[in-house]
Amino acid sequence: MSDTTLRPPDSAAAAPSTTDTATTSTTPADSSPAGTAAYPPRRRARWRALLLRLHFYAGVFVGPFVLVAALTGTAYALTPPLESWLYHDELTATSPHDPLPLADQVRAAQDAVPGARVEAVRPAPEPGATTRVLFAAPELGSSESRTVFVDPGNAAITGELTTYGTSGVLPLRMTLDQLHRNLLLGEPGRIYSELAASWLWVIALAGLALWTARRTKRRTGHADATRGRHPGRGRRATLRWHGRLGVAVLGGALVLSATGLTWSAHAGENIAALRTAAGWSTPELDTSAGHPGHAAGTEGGSADDATAAHAPARTVNDVLAAARGAGIDAGAIEIAVPEAPGAAWSVTEIERSWPTQVDAVAVDAATGEVTDEVRFADYPFGAKLARWGIDLHMGTLFGRPNQAALAALGGGLTALTVLGYRLWWQRRPRSAAFGRPVPRGQWRALPPWAVVGIVAAAAAVGVLAPLFGLSLLAFLLVDVVVGRLAARRRSARTGG
Numbered sequence: 001m002s003d004t005t006l007r008p009p010d011s012a013a014a015a016p017s018t019t020d021t022a023t024t025s026t027t028p029a030d031s032s033p034a035g036t037a038a039y040p041p042r043r044r045a046r047w048r049a050l051l052l053r054l055h056f057y058a059g060v061f062v063g064p065f066v067l068v069a070a071l072t073g074t075a076y077a078l079t080p081p082l083e084s085w086l087y088h089d090e091l092t093a094t095s096p097h098d099p100l101p102l103a104d105q106v107r108a109a110q111d112a113v114p115g116a117r118v119e120a121v122r123p124a125p126e127p128g129a130t131t132r133v134l135f136a137a138p139e140l141g142s143s144e145s146r147t148v149f150v151d152p153g154n155a156a157i158t159g160e161l162t163t164y165g166t167s168g169v170l171p172l173r174m175t176l177d178q179l180h181r182n183l184l185l186g187e188p189g190r191i192y193s194e195l196a197a198s199w200l201w202v203i204a205l206a207g208l209a210l211w212t213a214r215r216t217k218r219r220t221g222h223a224d225a226t227r228g229r230h231p232g233r234g235r236r237a238t239l240r241w242h243g244r245l246g247v248a249v250l251g252g253a254l255v256l257s258a259t260g261l262t263w264s265a266h267a268g269e270n271i272a273a274l275r276t277a278a279g280w281s282t283p284e285l286d287t288s289a290g291h292p293g294h295a296a297g298t299e300g301g302s303a304d305d306a307t308a309a310h311a312p313a314r315t316v317n318d319v320l321a322a323a324r325g326a327g328i329d330a331g332a333i334e335i336a337v338p339e340a341p342g343a344a345w346s347v348t349e350i351e352r353s354w355p356t357q358v359d360a361v362a363v364d365a366a367t368g369e370v371t372d373e374v375r376f377a378d379y380p381f382g383a384k385l386a387r388w389g390i391d392l393h394m395g396t397l398f399g400r401p402n403q404a405a406l407a408a409l410g411g412g413l414t415a416l417t418v419l420g421y422r423l424w425w426q427r428r429p430r431s432a433a434f435g436r437p438v439p440r441g442q443w444r445a446l447p448p449w450a451v452v453g454i455v456a457a458a459a460a461v462g463v464l465a466p467l468f469g470l471s472l473l474a475f476l477l478v479d480v481v482v483g484r485l486a487a488r489r490r491s492a493r494t495g496g
Contacts, residue, residue, distance in 0.1 A: 047446070047450075048209075048210065048213050049445065050445075050446065051206050051209055051210050052210065054202070054206050055203065055206045055207055055210060057475055058199045058202050058203040058206070059203060059417075059420050060421075060424065061471075061475065062195060062196065062199040062200075062203070062471075063417050063420060063421065065192050065193075065195050065196035065199075066196045066199075066200055066203070066413060066417055067413075067414060067417045067418075068183070068192065068196075069180065069192075069193055069196040069197075069260075069413075070410045070411075070413035070414045070417070071410070071414055072176060072179045072180035073180050073256075073406065073410045074406070074407050074410030074411055074414070075176050075179075075180075076173060076176045076177060076180055076395070077395050077403045077404075077406035077407040077410060078403070078407050079172060079173045079176055080173070080395075080400075080403060082172065083169075083170050083172050083173055086170075086172060087159070087161065087170050087172075089158055089159055090130065090149040090158050090159030090160075090161055090170075091129065091130055091149065091158075092128060092129070092130065092158070093124060093127075093128055093129060093130045093151040093152055093153060093158070094151065094153075095151045095152070095153025095154040095156065096153065097153035097154060098153065099124065099152035099153060100152060100153070100154070100155055101317050102121065102123055102131070102316050102317050102320060103315045103316050103317050104155055105121075105123075105131045105133070105150045105152060105155050106118065106121055106133055106150075106316055107155075108150055108155035108156075108157065109133035109135075109148040109150050109157065110133075112148055112157045112160070113135050113146065113148060113160075116135040116136065116137070116146065117135060117136045117339075118133060118134070118135060118136075118337050119134045119135060119136050119145055119336070119337060120133075120134040120145070120334050120335060120336045120337060121133050121134070121316060121334070121335045121337070122134070122168065122332070122333065122334050122335075122350075123152075123320070123333065123335070124152045125331040125332040125333075125351075126331055130149040130150055130151055130152070130158050131149070131150045131151075131152050132147050132148070132149060132150075132163070132168065133147065133148045133150060134146070134147050134163065135147070135148065137162075140162060143164055143165045144162055144163070144164050144174075145162070145163050145164075146160065146162060147160065147161055147162065147163040147168075148160050149161070162174065164177065165177075166334075166350055167350075167352070167394065167396065168350075180193065181193055187265065190264065190265045191265075191467065193260065193264070194260075194261070194264040194265060194266060194267060194465075194467050195467050195468075195471060196260070197256070197257050197260030197261045197264060197267075198257075198261065198264075198267065198465045198467050198468035198471070199468065199471070200253055200254075200256065200257040200260075201253070201254055201257040201258070202468075203253075204246075204250050204253045204254055204257070205254075207246050207250075208246075208247070208250055211243045211246065211247060214243070234426060235423065235426040235427065238419055238422050238423050238426060239423060241419060242416065242419040242420060242423060245412055245415060245416050245419065246416055248412060249409055249412040249413060249416065252405070252409040252412075253409075253413065255389065255392065255393070256393060256409070258389065259389040259390055259392065259393040260393065261465060262386055262389065262390060263390065266465070266466045266467055267464060267465040267466065267467070267468075270463075270464050270465070270466075271464070274464075275382055275383070275386070278382060279380055279382075280380045280381070280382025280383055280386075281380070281383060282379065282383040282386070282387070283374045283378065283379060283383070284374070285346055285348075285360045285361075285362050285372055285373075285374045286362060286371070286372040287338060287343050287344040287345070287346050287362045287371075287372070288342075288343060288344070289344055289362065289364070289371040289372065316335060318365075318368050319335060319345045319347065319363045319365055319368075320335060320347065321368075322347075322361075322363045322368045322369070322370060323335075323347035323361050323363055323370075326361045326363075326370045326373060327359065327361075328347050328348075328349055328359055328360075328361055329357075330349035330350070330351040330357040330359075331351065332349070332350045332351040332357075333347055333348060333349055333350060334347070334348050334350050335347050336348070344362040344363055344364050344365070344371050344372070345362070345363045345364075345365050346360060346361070346362050346363075347360065347361050347363060348360040352391045352394075352396040352397065353391075353396060353397060353398065353399050354397055354398055356376055356384075356387060356388065356391070356397075357376070358376050358387065359373070359374065359375050359376055360373065360374045361373045361374075393406075458472060
């Protein structure tokens with residue numbers, strides 16, 4: 001049968017997605033008036049046919065992006081225990097002595113990396129852990145630091161590694177993080193992950209609607225059209241597993257899509273603008289109010305500048321004490337050394353597990369005065385939600401249970417995508433290499449008001465998430481071209 005063969009909606013095969021509904025078609029909509037003739041005129045059937053078409057498109061074309069994101073995300077979620085073992089020497093303090101003053105630990109790190117500028121210090125968060133001293137390194141990428149690990153008890157250097165981001169991930173997870181984010185291709189590679197996030201929620205919700213429609217049909221006593229046409233149990237079993245698994249991972253898929261878009265390259269900027277307009281931006285700490293002439297960590301990177309060892313009021317110890325006195329009480333904190341002369345130091349809680357501790361204060365190193373503060377309790381609700389969502393996405397909000405749930409979710413999305421392609425394969429005619437597509441022209445069966453509403457909604461989402469809009473337009477253009485070519489071939493065969 002040709003790609004334009006018409007079939008009732010229940011017989012369409014499934015593309016990769018999150019439901020037990022089948023859809024499979026690689027070609028967008030037929031311009032032929034006959035494109036909807038075989039479909040029943042019922043309103044529910046019209047909508048279902050269009051959803052089948054959408055479900056197919058998103059599944060077949062975006063499925064590979066979702067698959068890669070799921071595999072790399074699963075690997076990232078499973079890595080923390082492996083990383084703890086792999087970098088045990090750097091992360092473990094073995095000295096039995098009480099911790100030395102933090103300034104002495106920083107000075108020991110500076111001696112190991114002479115001439116480098118100290119960016120930040122992360123005191124050992126618990127007994128048995130090492131202190132991290134982060135240095136600027138021009139040869140490293142954005143958000144990467146050259147980090148020296150120091151045993152707090154004797155200031156011995158336990159190792160040196162490149163770390164990344166606020167979470168301070170080590171080289172293994174840093175590589176997996178970049179693989180998940182951009183396929184190790186830099187900024188251009190972020191297109192892949194943004195496409196996956198932009199379409200995942202569409203696949204999930206369309207699939208849920210189709211799965212619900214199928215269950216409703218079964219409850220009302222209508223037979224499943226696929227049973228008569230496909231008496232074997234293979235495809236029906238795949239369809240059943242596809243649907244059950246899709247429903248199981250639906251909530252997680254929506255969360256991953258929303259949080260992924262939050263920090264994506266293009267949609268992320270628009271979401272940030274909306275949050276700003278709604279007053280939901282994350283408050284920023286003001287570090288501009290330091291004491292002129294007493295900034296530490298200037299470009300020279302000397303011990304006097306980076307740790308202010310010869311001026312007690314400017315020592316990292318006093319900055320830490322001032323922050324502790326101002327209520328910065330988390331075990332995991334980062335003390336950021338200012339670059340600009342006269343700027344204040346910042347001390348920020350970086351404990352992202354529940355309950356979230358991300359309070360921050362700015363400290364004038366010359367006077368020990370707290371010049372500004374930002375409290376998580378004062379965040380707008382939208383900013384709190386974004387913080388929790390990102391930490392949940394990264395597996396830090398609830399620790400190991402969070403990581404286990406992410407690994408299970410990633411495995412579920414992987415299996416779901418594979419099952420979707422299997423459904424497409426199982427639906428293929430004996431003479432074809434691939435499964436039959438859902439017929440074109442499903443939109444023609446809808447009332448005009450529905451078409452206008454769909455176009456308006458797609459345009460709005462496309463403006464917010466540009467890669468979604470551009471890819472949707474690309475699909476439609478391909479569909480028009482394929483439809484025209486198919487019409488010409490039919491015309492040539494009939495002599496018209």
